[in-house]
Amino acid sequence: MTTQQESTQEKSLKIKEVADRFYELAKEARFDLIQAELFSSDARSIEPDSSPFPLTEGLDNIIEKAKQWQEMTEANHGGYCDEPIIAGNFFACTMGMDITLKGQERSMMDEIAVYEVKDGKIVLEQFFY
Amino acid sequence: MTTQQESTQEKSLKIKEVADRFYELAKEARFDLIQAELFSSDARSIEPDSSPFPLTEGLDNIIEKAKQWQEMTEANHGGYCDEPIIAGNFFACTMGMDITLKGQERSMMDEIAVYEVKDGKIVLEQFFY
Numbered sequence: 001m002t003t004q005q006e007s008t009q010e011k012s013l014k015i016k017e018v019a020d021r022f023y024e025l026a027k028e029a030r031f032d033l034i035q036a037e038l039f040s041s042d043a044r045s046i047e048p049d050s051s052p053f054p055l056t057e058g059l060d061n062i063i064e065k066a067k068q069w070q071e072m073t074e075a076n077h078g079g080y081c082d083e084p085i086i087a088g089n090f091f092a093c094t095m096g097m098d099i100t101l102k103g104q105e106r107s108m109m110d111e112i113a114v115y116e117v118k119d120g121k122i123v124l125e126q127f128f129y
Numbered sequence: 130m131t132t133q134q135e136s137t138q139e140k141s142l143k144i145k146e147v148a149d150r151f152y153e154l155a156k157e158a159r160f161d162l163i164q165a166e167l168f169s170s171d172a173r174s175i176e177p178d179s180s181p182f183p184l185t186e187g188l189d190n191i192i193e194k195a196k197q198w199q200e201m202t203e204a205n206h207g208g209y210c211d212e213p214i215i216a217g218n219f220f221a222c223t224m225g226m227d228i229t230l231k232g233q234e235r236s237m238m239d240e241i242a243v244y245e246v247k248d249g250k251i252v253l254e255q256f257f258y
Contacts, residue, residue, distance in 0.1 A: 087223035087239040094216035110216040
């Protein structure tokens with residue numbers, strides 16, 4: 001094993017460590033920190049085809065999507081994230097937002113989120129709702 | 130409400146009931162019964178793009194895929210399914226197979242499976258591995 005390989009492996013968080021850190025930050029709704037700390041620069045974000053953002057590619061665009069979502073939001077009344085389940089290089093969790101979007105009724109949005117981890121970074125998030 | 134609507138609603142299992150029955154059968158590896166009892170005739174099954182079956186549409190084709198998988202299998206040494214998590218019309222769980230495929234080494238395959246339920250039936254399964 002070369003020094004570079006060792007170094008890369010040391011830096012690579014294991015799936016359980018990534019899921020634990022994700023959960024810690026998600027419970028505080030710090031998705032900005034999740035993206036900054038845990039996302040790969042080439043991560044992809046997939047939502048249902050009916051969503052305004054069915055596919056977003058690259059961390060910069062994912063951060064931009066989050067800004068657009070903030071601009072669409074009238075009020076954020078709270079939310080939750082439950083403990084992730086883990087299999088292979090993936091983890092998944094349930095999460096929800098109690099939210100009022102501009103021009104809409106206040107509503108509870110529940111979803112399942114699936115994350116793929118590669119070399120200690122999240123390379124894919126996919127939301128089911 | 131018409132009699133037909135009432136009848137349809139009575140037949141529609143709630144998401145929790147579908148997830149509970151799924152879990153009961155999955156722990157026994159009775160995916161044949163899961164498909165027969167819980168799947169909609171127009172269900173879709175999605176696997177990673179790298180899989181031999183990235184997209185299968187319709188219950189008949191999903192059952193045929195299961196047969197092909199059986200034919201690829203040398204020996205099935207066991208498996209597991211953990212309790213589903215639920216959000217909205219979706220549930221997800223971790224599952225795994227200790228399997229020897231023909232011409233390959235025995236290996237442990239772990240995955241996250243996500244299921245969408247509509248009118249009491251599973252309309253989508255998506256596997257992440």
